[in-house]
Amino acid sequence: xxxxEFIGALTQRTGSKIVLLVLDGLGGLxxxxxxxxxxxxxxxxxxxxxxxxxxxxxxxxxxxxxxPGSGPGHLGLFGYDxxxxxxxxxxLESVGIGVEITERDVAARGNFCTVDEQGRITDRRxxxxxxxxxxxxxxxxxxxxxxxxxxxxxxxxxxxxxxxLRGDGLSPRLNETDxxxxxxxxxxxxxxxxxxxxLNTAELANQWIGKARERIKGQKPANMVLLRxxxxxxxxxxxxxxxxxxxxxxxxxxxxxxxxxxxxxxxIHGLTNLEDQLxxxxxxxxxxDFFFVHHKYTDSRGEDGDFDAKVKxxxxxxxxxxxxxxxxxxxxxxxxxxxxxxxxxxxxxHPTPVLLWAPGTTRxxxxxxxxxxxxxxxxxxxxxxxxxxxxxxxxxxxxQIKFGA
Amino acid sequence: xxxxEFIGALTQRTGSKIVLLVLDGLGGLxxxxxxxxxxxxxxxxxxxxxxxxxxxxxxxxxxxxxxPGSGPGHLGLFGYDxxxxxxxxxxLESVGIGVEITERDVAARGNFCTVDEQGRITDRRxxxxxxxxxxxxxxxxxxxxxxxxxxxxxxxxxxxxxxxLRGDGLSPRLNETDxxxxxxxxxxxxxxxxxxxxLNTAELANQWIGKARERIKGQKPANMVLLRxxxxxxxxxxxxxxxxxxxxxxxxxxxxxxxxxxxxxxxIHGLTNLEDQLxxxxxxxxxxDFFFVHHKYTDSRGEDGDFDAKVKxxxxxxxxxxxxxxxxxxxxxxxxxxxxxxxxxxxxxHPTPVLLWAPGTTRxxxxxxxxxxxxxxxxxxxxxxxxxxxxxxxxxxxxQIKFGA
Numbered sequence: 096x097x098x099x100e101f102i103g104a105l106t107q108r109t110g111s112k113i114v115l116l117v118l119d120g121l122g123g124l125x126x127x128x129x130x131x132x133x134x135x136x137x138x139x140x141x142x143x144x145x146x147x148x149x150x151x152x153x154x155x156x157x158x159x160x161x162x163p164g165s166g167p168g169h170l171g172l173f174g175y176d177x178x179x180x181x182x183x184x185x186x187l188e189s190v191g192i193g194v195e196i197t198e199r200d201v202a203a204r205g206n207f208c209t210v211d212e213q214g215r216i217t218d219r220r221x222x223x224x225x226x227x228x229x230x231x232x233x234x235x236x237x238x239x240x241x242x243x244x245x246x247x248x249x250x251x252x253x254x255x256x257x258x259x260l261r262g263d264g265l266s267p268r269l270n271e272t273d274x275x276x277x278x279x280x281x282x283x284x285x286x287x288x289x290x291x292x293x294l295n296t297a298e299l300a301n302q303w304i305g306k307a308r309e310r311i312k313g314q315k316p317a318n319m320v321l322l323r324x325x326x327x328x329x330x331x332x333x334x335x336x337x338x339x340x341x342x343x344x345x346x347x348x349x350x351x352x353x354x355x356x357x358x359x360x361x362x363i364h365g366l367t368n369l370e371d372q373l374x375x376x377x378x379x380x381x382x383x384d385f386f387f388v389h390h391k392y393t394d395s396r397g398e399d400g401d402f403d404a405k406v407k408x409x410x411x412x413x414x415x416x417x418x419x420x421x422x423x424x425x426x427x428x429x430x431x432x433x434x435x436x437x438x439x440x441x442x443x444x445h446p447t448p449v450l451l452w453a454p455g456t457t458r459x460x461x462x463x464x465x466x467x468x469x470x471x472x473x474x475x476x477x478x479x480x481x482x483x484x485x486x487x488x489x490x491x492x493x494x495q496i497k498f499g500a
Numbered sequence: 501x502x503x504x505e506f507i508g509a510l511t512q513r514t515g516s517k518i519v520l521l522v523l524d525g526l527g528g529l530x531x532x533x534x535x536x537x538x539x540x541x542x543x544x545x546x547x548x549x550x551x552x553x554x555x556x557x558x559x560x561x562x563x564x565x566x567x568p569g570s571g572p573g574h575l576g577l578f579g580y581d582x583x584x585x586x587x588x589x590x591x592l593e594s595v596g597i598g599v600e601i602t603e604r605d606v607a608a609r610g611n612f613c614t615v616d617e618q619g620r621i622t623d624r625r626x627x628x629x630x631x632x633x634x635x636x637x638x639x640x641x642x643x644x645x646x647x648x649x650x651x652x653x654x655x656x657x658x659x660x661x662x663x664x665l666r667g668d669g670l671s672p673r674l675n676e677t678d679x680x681x682x683x684x685x686x687x688x689x690x691x692x693x694x695x696x697x698x699l700n701t702a703e704l705a706n707q708w709i710g711k712a713r714e715r716i717k718g719q720k721p722a723n724m725v726l727l728r729x730x731x732x733x734x735x736x737x738x739x740x741x742x743x744x745x746x747x748x749x750x751x752x753x754x755x756x757x758x759x760x761x762x763x764x765x766x767x768i769h770g771l772t773n774l775e776d777q778l779x780x781x782x783x784x785x786x787x788x789d790f791f792f793v794h795h796k797y798t799d800s801r802g803e804d805g806d807f808d809a810k811v812k813x814x815x816x817x818x819x820x821x822x823x824x825x826x827x828x829x830x831x832x833x834x835x836x837x838x839x840x841x842x843x844x845x846x847x848x849x850h851p852t853p854v855l856l857w858a859p860g861t862t863r864x865x866x867x868x869x870x871x872x873x874x875x876x877x878x879x880x881x882x883x884x885x886x887x888x889x890x891x892x893x894x895x896x897x898x899x900q901i902k903f904g905a
Contacts, residue, residue: 124863125864128553129552153882157903157904158888159888159892160888160891160893160900161891161903162901162902162903163904164903164904166904167904168904178506181904182904438860439860442902444900468880469863470866472878
């Protein structure tokens, strides 16, 4: 895996356009020995045609045997070695809802939870309250003030919110308050190192929790908060500096917008489905040259353990492929950020199938009939680390110059 | 290849059981162009069935084009990058015969050899004397004392013995005394660096050699000693700490028990054949969750250059596979620690075939009919570094948690 400085020096700006179409959790497994995976079971005439014309392969998002979270998975897709570049959940949630994270910020992911009269947790997610209820609770705590710093609280989705402490001399070296089990009392925030910054920030965080508890203690079902994933802006090299691409992210879910914004992609807000995404793709076509299109529900149905529903989500995405091609991309890459086999109901380590379509610059596969995990074993791209995908994609788009004379 | 700390943080203890069945030197070559390898020529109905149900691949034990010794080969299998973790032969031989190596020890591998009246070597292995003769000679030299340190001498096998110097201020930075050619005089031990420790240890080693020569000078055919592989305890991360596995080694040969003990596996002594190993597997099943089962003779027959005999050894192992499955492992991995093609009569660099069987969690291969080098080219696992095998194995056994949110 090459480092970004090396790649950046070889990459040039051109007029060619690249679409990265990500089906979250695309990779799967068969329901029984010898059967098809979700992708193989799906009827995907458009992707199958591209598979025959383009190059296939299999990608390890983080490494052999490692099951990637969404953060590491997408960093890999964007060309950033996920073992080297690590992003905390607090920052992710915050940027995902459009909060611009500064260098003076420390961010946490918050959960609304339910505690009993003794303060013991009875539900770590407060019955997974809807987003509207989350917003109502946030409105009750958003004006809590702390001495010397600014406090930002925003609803995210369902029971989740983001807390950002903004000021000088803060540190994210703090422990989580979620004890990870029902029946336990929420933990106090403590400094993970002996620094004055961490001690001060822990003190402020505990003050905030105390005030928040007072304000929502009579509410139902959520009457308490848990804080996790303390983190700060990771300072990633900018995608545009490395790959010389004006990139735009067309994603519905906050998490994926957040990831895209951390590498400097432009975000389009207010998209709610594939149709919105297609329209935004068309609207932004002329002004950009890299388009990250993200579809969440393949992963969601995999996590549900619903094989047939995941198949349907894949088929839904297949149907929009011709409309992407109509815009005339030089490269269309179709892949996932990890595998979510419905038989396992979770993110897994299995390599993710990848389809790289770029007329005139792709190698032929060996006797491939469709886009699927097994056919990808015969792909021209072989098995490789995802952090190499962007190099391959930009090369196929004519953006990589020769290395050495 | 991931570092062990990274892997250890993602690995959790579960009840699932893993069997690693190692056919030493498994990989082979055809006798003529287009012919089958030893594994392909062997009738292995049990492994062939598992190959169709599980995932195949090819492993580089150390790296492309590197022919691994038994030590690096096994370290790779156990998940330790063999280029990073190096174990001396003296330590290997010692732990393999049950000598517990301490931090104060320096160990060497000894050979009994034959010298003529001028002290020139006529046979570096004294006609490969049997183990009983080795033990008789060791009895003649085991009570040689040296000033200020303890000396341990133990017969190993055939012409080989182990010498351990135990005391403070010793160093293994010493040269070998085997000149590697017949007709030459054994070398004097010299310090490889200028440290006082190495100079002192060289002086002690030369004293010991002088006394040993005096004691056995009239014996036939072995009348002299050669010392190689000076080394000390390597301080490897413990297998149980990294992979959260209670591991037991079921091996016949000292070398492999030694390797297993260096990573902290429990050893079962007194096993002499596959039947013993199977019984020990059953006896230790409930108390452990990782079982390293080692079969030496595939390598031995390969080294002999006896293609047909190597085929028979592979078939012997195939016949015990159902009895392993009867115990109900979650994962059965079948592979080798390197290739030993009988046409080459030596360890080689050729990638070693690997079969990973784990119901419900393996990806499908592409149209595989049997377990063999050529079919492994169509395997779902692709070609990978052996130090990733343990990550894959623990992932398939449900022991790897997600990396990142």
